[in-house]
Amino acid sequence: MSQPTPITAFDLAALLDLSPGSMSCVILDSHSEEFIQELLSCLDLVGDLKASVLNEVTESAQLFVIALRNCPDGLVVCSNLNDFTNEEFSRLDSNRSQLLSRHSILWVLSSIAAARLIESAPNLASFIGGMIFQGIADNSQLSADEVQARLELLRREFEKTDEQLIVEVESDSIPLEPWVVEWLILLDRSDLVP
Numbered sequence: 001m002s003q004p005t006p007i008t009a010f011d012l013a014a015l016l017d018l019s020p021g022s023m024s025c026v027i028l029d030s031h032s033e034e035f036i037q038e039l040l041s042c043l044d045l046v047g048d049l050k051a052s053v054l055n056e057v058t059e060s061a062q063l064f065v066i067a068l069r070n071c072p073d074g075l076v077v078c079s080n081l082n083d084f085t086n087e088e089f090s091r092l093d094s095n096r097s098q099l100l101s102r103h104s105i106l107w108v109l110s111s112i113a114a115a116r117l118i119e120s121a122p123n124l125a126s127f128i129g130g131m132i133f134q135g136i137a138d139n140s141q142l143s144a145d146e147v148q149a150r151l152e153l154l155r156r157e158f159e160k161t162d163e164q165l166i167v168e169v170e171s172d173s174i175p176l177e178p179w180v181v182e183w184l185i186l187l188d189r190s191d192l193v194p
Helices: 009-018 032-046 061-069 086-094 111-120 122-128 144-158 162-170 178-186
Strands: 005-007 023-027 051-054 074-078 103-109 132-135
Touching: 005 009, 005 144, 005 178, 009 023, 009 032, 009 103, 009 132, 023 111, 023 122, 032 051, 032 074, 032 103, 051 061, 061 074, 061 086, 086 111, 086 122, 103 111, 111 122, 144 162, 144 178, 162 178
Parallel strands: 005 132, 023 103, 023 132, 051 074, 074 103
Antiparallel strands: none
16 A cells, blocks of 8 residues: 555545545544544535444444445445454455445545555455545644654655745645645745635
């Protein structure tokens, strides 16, 4: 699995609101309940996408599909599959046509469960495509050390210095993707964000 794109709950909410009928995955190894609550709050702010949460432990792919069918239209945040085995993800993959109905699906998985899904459910993995994210805390809640660690990760990931990024933004030679906006905010340069 390639390195997932870091994303805040707000940015994910905005992306999901613009992508009805999509399937995506956010990886959270800790604080998943807090992230989900923040995501739901942000969804209320950014658009009209209604969301429901499947968080009761589901023992089988068949029971999961039944639970999903009973959810109202809109986004379904599925945070109940971390204990699925490779076999259960494979069964879910076999039933994928039943997942692609009237819902957008956001899989909230640990990194280990996400790896099992990608390994055992290749068709679901292809539906998810590049929509695999690493959930991160809202930048305003980060400590100084966390801000520096996040900036270092962005510098390595996109092979740019802070100065190069600022020059590109000021010259309009780079689109204001969510990662660019996040980087600018971490640098306390939100003045460059329209």
